[in-house]
Amino acid sequence: MPSMETENSNVLRAEEIKLLANEAFKAHKYSQAIDLYTQAIELHSENAVYWANRAIAHTRLEEYGSAIQDASRAIEVDPKYSKGYYRRGAAHLAMGKFKEALKDFQQVKKICPNDLDATKKLKECEKAVMKLKFEEAIAVPESEKVEPQYDGARIEGDFVTLNFVKKMMDDFRNQKFLHKRYAFQIVLQTREMLCALPSLVDINIPDGKHFTVCGDVHGQYYDLLNIFELNGLPSEDNPYLFNGDFVDRGSFSLEVILTLFAFKCMSPIYLSRGNHESKSMNKIYGFEGEVRSKLSDTFVEAFAEVFCCLPLAHVINEKVFIVHGGLFSVDGVKLSDIRAIDRFCEPPEEGLMCELLWSDPQPQPGRGPSKRGVGLSFGGDVTKRFLQENKLDLVVRSHEVKDEGYEIEHDGKLITVFSAPNYCDQMGNKGAFIRFEAPNLKPNIVTFSAVPHPDVKPMAYANNFLRMFS
Incomplete structure (x- = not known):
């Protein structure tokens, strides 16, 4: 030793x-x-x-x-x-x-x-x-053949076409499913397009042209169809922005997301991430269970990956700032700070990305704790300073159910728009969307009521424990 x-x-x-x-x-x-x-x-x-x-x-x-x-x-x-x-x-x-x-x-x-x-x-x-x-x-379904007896919508070749989308939407209306092969093709192509975008996307609307902003849809597919009935299908001349929370709660979330993604493949729509485009929310509020039920386990990770590619905010003509949740716990946040966010992740529990997805306005000045336990509440003075510092005119956000489908706050400088009428089949609210026309971009708000849907209750695919309290 x-x-x-x-x-x-x-x-x-x-x-x-x-x-x-x-x-x-x-x-x-x-x-x-x-x-x-x-x-x-x-x-x-x-x-x-x-x-x-x-x-x-x-x-x-x-x-x-x-x-x-x-x-x-x-x-x-x-x-x-x-x-x-x-x-x-x-x-x-x-x-x-x-x-x-x-x-x-x-x-x-x-x-x-x-x-x-x-x-x-x-x-x-x-x-x-x-x-x-x-x-x-996506590796497994690539080898899947489309069965001869399949009579649903088909993508011929590499590109999603309007005829395909119309057929798919009609099939969904009649509660038919899309073949997994085509669902993967849509998801894969959407991911590729979203990954190429910055975290804050600038939108240019030429003079004389219009642009429509919709709020939360939350899996209410038949109300989404009604929006298209009222305002026309998305196209190059009729572009849309859907401002997050496409899925969860409503039991037709898969139909909603595949329809929006298919239109994204054709380019006439913009998509913002909401707080429900995340694994933690999808696990609890139904989307994960619905995907497993209607497609397969393999799609759960695929959608989670694509949701991490969604942009966090948009600006129309350097005037209108659009985000799902709201503003920030500190002053001085510039648009360049939002562009610099590395968004390719599950939403963090604090910081700019979290606040963009989760925050809400409050009537009193200043800032306060969030009623949701995540993000914060911000007053009209916070909105005013943010707009002045970034030379903007208006904030449009979603994230909250409103009786009339919308609410104008903060001396007209902030509009909440919510597009899921009679939310969860029990709130009795209207839905709304906003049409902006260039160059003045004055918001024209259109409200609408809920339409009937098949007898599948909201939260049908949600976590069993949560359903006990619904």
């Missing part, structure tokens, strides 16, 4: 060799560095730094398996040593093992919440994992 003196001598000698190894590493002599770190480890194997340093030298030589082994040993020696997780995560990332890398960078973030590089790597991994899940989800 080595004496205390020998142990101390080994520790000191190991540290000297580590410094030589570091110099070799800095000189890009990675093999030499590995040899020297190995000598240091042989003298003092319970130092996590030596293992982690040898791991990064292996990574430089693209010896990722050895790097993972060394980084794992560093973590065994010191479970709170962030560089062990970081080095292992980097090796996993280099090997394309995104799920494993994600776990490592999550651990780095937990130990060092202010590590900017780890935060960046974590976001890269989250995106890669979502993409991976999406690709896994």
Whole structure:
């Protein structure tokens, strides 16, 4: 058994060799560095730094398996040593093992919440994992053949056409389903189009042309059809923006989202993310259960991935700001700050993205806690400052049921629009949409009542526990 003196001598000698190894590493002599770190480890194997340093030298030589082994040993020696997780995560990332890398960078973030590089790597991994899940989800149905007896809408070739959409909408009206192959084609194409957009989308309406903004639809497919009856189908000359909360609560959410996505494939509509375009909401309020029931489990991840690609806000002609929820807990937020949001994730519980999706106006000035427990309430003075600082005229948002389908607040500077009449078959409210005509963009609000739908109750696919309290 080595004496205390020998142990101390080994520790000191190991540290000297580590410094030589570091110099070799800095000189890009990675093999030499590995040899020297190995000598240091042989003298003092319970130092996590030596293992982690040898791991990064292996990574430089693209010896990722050895790097993972060394980084794992560093973590065994010191479970709170962030560089062990970081080095292992980097090796996993280099090997394309995104799920494993994600776990490592999550651990780095937990130990060092202010590590900017780890935060960046974590976001890269989250995106890669979502993409991976999406690709896994769409891989199986690609090989599915459309059965000869299938008499529903068909996409001929690579492009969604108006004839296809009309046939699909009519099939949905008659409670027929779309073949999975075509549903995947729509979802995949929509994802590709949405991913190419910024987090804040600028819309230009030429003089003499009009533009329609709709609020929450919440799976009320037959009321969506009624909007199109009243205001015309989406087209290049009749463009729409649907301002989030397309799904959940109403039991025809799949029909709603596939219809909106199909029109998106043809380009005459814009889509904003709402707070219900998220996994946590979909799991509770029905969309996840409905997708599983009408399509398959594989579609659940596919829709979740596409929802993470939805833009967060729109601006019409540099005058009208449109967002699902509302404004912010701090003054001074510029449109450029919204454009800079990395939105490709599940909504966080705080920050600009959360507030865009969850906040509500309040009648009194200033800011207050949110009645929802997420986001905040903001007064007319907050709205006024935001508009002045960004040289805008009006905020349009949705997110709240209103008796008349809309409400004008904050001295006319903020309009709430809600497009799900008789919400959940029990609120008795009207629905509304807003038509803007360029150049003056004066809001023309159209209200409408609910129309009959098949006898499927709202929340039919919702979490069983939640239905007990509905």
